[in-house]
Amino acid sequence: MLMSGYKTETNPLLKEFDTPFGVPPFHLIQESHYMPAFEEAMKQHKAEIDAIINNKSEPTFENTILAYDNAGELLGKVSSVFFGLRGANTNDRMTEIARELTPKMSVHNNEIRLNQELFERFKKVYEKRNSLNLNEEQMIVVEKIYRDFERAGAALPKDKKEKLKSINERMSMISLTLGDNLLKETNNFRLVIDNEKDLAGLPAPVIAAAADAAKAAGLEGKWVITLHNPSWIPFLQNSSRRYLREKVYKAYYTRGDNNNEFDNKELFAELMKLRLEMANILGFNNYADNFLDIQMAQKPENVYNFLNQLWKPALERAKAERAQMQDIINREGGNFKLDSWDWWYYAEKLRKEKYDLDDAELKPYFSIENVKNGNFLLAQKLFGLQFVKRPEIPVYHEEVEAYEVLEADGSHLAILYIDPHPRPGKRGGAWCGSYRSGSYKDSERISPVVTIVMNFTRPTGDQPALLTWSETNTYFHEFGHALHNFFAEGQYKRTARSVPRDFVELPSQICENWAGEPEMLKMYAFHYKNGEPIPDKLIDKISKSSHFNQGFKTVEYVAASFLDMDWHTADFLKTDKIDVNAFEKSSMRKIGLIDEIIPRYRTTYFNHIFGTGYAAGYYVYIWAGVLDSDAFAAFKESGDLFNQELASKFRKYILGGNNLYEGMDAYVRFRGKEPAIDPLLERRGLK
Numbered sequence: 001m002l003m004s005g006y007k008t009e010t011n012p013l014l015k016e017f018d019t020p021f022g023v024p025p026f027h028l029i030q031e032s033h034y035m036p037a038f039e040e041a042m043k044q045h046k047a048e049i050d051a052i053i054n055n056k057s058e059p060t061f062e063n064t065i066l067a068y069d070n071a072g073e074l075l076g077k078v079s080s081v082f083f084g085l086r087g088a089n090t091n092d093r094m095t096e097i098a099r100e101l102t103p104k105m106s107v108h109n110n111e112i113r114l115n116q117e118l119f120e121r122f123k124k125v126y127e128k129r130n131s132l133n134l135n136e137e138q139m140i141v142v143e144k145i146y147r148d149f150e151r152a153g154a155a156l157p158k159d160k161k162e163k164l165k166s167i168n169e170r171m172s173m174i175s176l177t178l179g180d181n182l183l184k185e186t187n188n189f190r191l192v193i194d195n196e197k198d199l200a201g202l203p204a205p206v207i208a209a210a211a212d213a214a215k216a217a218g219l220e221g222k223w224v225i226t227l228h229n230p231s232w233i234p235f236l237q238n239s240s241r242r243y244l245r246e247k248v249y250k251a252y253y254t255r256g257d258n259n260n261e262f263d264n265k266e267l268f269a270e271l272m273k274l275r276l277e278m279a280n281i282l283g284f285n286n287y288a289d290n291f292l293d294i295q296m297a298q299k300p301e302n303v304y305n306f307l308n309q310l311w312k313p314a315l316e317r318a319k320a321e322r323a324q325m326q327d328i329i330n331r332e333g334g335n336f337k338l339d340s341w342d343w344w345y346y347a348e349k350l351r352k353e354k355y356d357l358d359d360a361e362l363k364p365y366f367s368i369e370n371v372k373n374g375n376f377l378l379a380q381k382l383f384g385l386q387f388v389k390r391p392e393i394p395v396y397h398e399e400v401e402a403y404e405v406l407e408a409d410g411s412h413l414a415i416l417y418i419d420p421h422p423r424p425g426k427r428g429g430a431w432c433g434s435y436r437s438g439s440y441k442d443s444e445r446i447s448p449v450v451t452i453v454m455n456f457t458r459p460t461g462d463q464p465a466l467l468t469w470s471e472t473n474t475y476f477h478e479f480g481h482a483l484h485n486f487f488a489e490g491q492y493k494r495t496a497r498s499v500p501r502d503f504v505e506l507p508s509q510i511c512e513n514w515a516g517e518p519e520m521l522k523m524y525a526f527h528y529k530n531g532e533p534i535p536d537k538l539i540d541k542i543s544k545s546s547h548f549n550q551g552f553k554t555v556e557y558v559a560a561s562f563l564d565m566d567w568h569t570a571d572f573l574k575t576d577k578i579d580v581n582a583f584e585k586s587s588m589r590k591i592g593l594i595d596e597i598i599p600r601y602r603t604t605y606f607n608h609i610f611g612t613g614y615a616a617g618y619y620v621y622i623w624a625g626v627l628d629s630d631a632f633a634a635f636k637e638s639g640d641l642f643n644q645e646l647a648s649k650f651r652k653y654i655l656g657g658n659n660l661y662e663g664m665d666a667y668v669r670f671r672g673k674e675p676a677i678d679p680l681l682e683r684r685g686l687k
């Protein structure tokens, strides 16, 4: 239907993908193809929406809901390719295209989301849904699409819609500025060291990086420490110059709070008022109520209860860690009380004393090939999956590998790309994405095309890429997201991608549990030179070190989560002026945070909550931590890490059944009960 007018089309994005498994023809796509493809795709999408609105017949599931769900196929296809490569393999031209595209896309989306006539048709179907003979999933699709529009404000009277539009515009401007200010504040600070003595305690690679940073800043021969994580964290961990640690850390935690042109306090306060106003217009008490309404947690009270359960044991442990570090200070004859800028330094000493885990010792057992095989083995032992390398599948960069994923019976399940190493043009971090979501079209399964993208250590000379323990965990994490994508079962686009934010890290985080199990390690961690399995002594160190500094880590994280929730549940509409720092202080005093720990993010640099993505949702990582610890405990309790009955339930309800079962419902179907918090506390050594 979509392609009929394009028989002579030369733009590969506008043609049927004539490749193995219909993956994107990366080898044919050029930057010049994107904008015309997007224009055409938006035009088609708009025509499809207009056809729904202009349909003279009574709205039905087929002519309205299904038609809407099917609309925009080409736009989805072009978007997946463009945005996938924007992250993994971008260049200046792609950045320009993104700038040109973003406002056009947002107008396009707004026109659909706030369209009164379209919403009226949805509403008619929604209101008679019980008499339409819909199956379970169709009923869910009707309800979800109706609510999506309602949540966007489509049901509001015209004046409120206009108000909402202007609030939205102002909010996105503020979010952008807050982020830009933070970037400026982060980049504006540097500690210049010109005296070699001030490098005391720093390991050679940290000194080398500081020298490089100085050179880049035109200060050759000196050393520069910045507020970027790979710079300030190792500095705080290693520098024995206490006053310099203080200087760097203070600069870090006062970002956006310096009463200069990049100060974020006033804008943040305005954003909080606007979010509250928006939530009220949409019929919610506050922003947190609005956000949580579609999450597993459902209500702010539930998040608070949850955070409180973690808080007490974590704070107790942090206090014990503080005492251990003060001991070291006293033993060394340091005549001072531990402060926040000392924590990293003494924690490092404690780590060496108590855990003695050195990455250099571990790395030879985690060659990238071994870790990949470990992931494949996990999928095979749990679900019988097989992975076959397919060199004939086009890739977008020579380092990318393409695999076909097969079910135990040999039938085709999915395509998986693995893109392991950093290069200019790839954004930092690690993620899992897809070039095609798994779905159905006319009852025929469309298989997913999934990608995992990482920035792992490169091979050097004749040595293969040897991963750190943290990189190894990241590999399993992203692979877990990939499994979730492979098994997606929704018959409709809307149900195929229906996972609450506080559920989505369960499939990924649970895989990290397997990565560190002794039984599993013995199956994939072999020395890259002699093939010897990892010795018990090292396995022991890995498991012990998982408790290291967990009081601090949990406290700084949970404190920030409380701060996020407090901001988004507060009622300050009648307050003229919000004092951001006073609010933060009272929020932290309420939970009894100790002075030696600053929340992971203070308000003025809490990037997660500037944008809407994690606002009132910063808790989700540790929420998923409870889920994955409890879910993994099921396997442990059964005495079989690869218990087939549990694995098949896990696939059915957690990885696969999200079209029908959501959040807690899905979890309870898998586990037979709601998750307990104890396995997480045990894993972190907080119990």
Ligand SMILES: [Zn+2]
Residues within 6 Å of the ligand: 477, 481, 505, 508
């Ligand atoms: Zn993740």
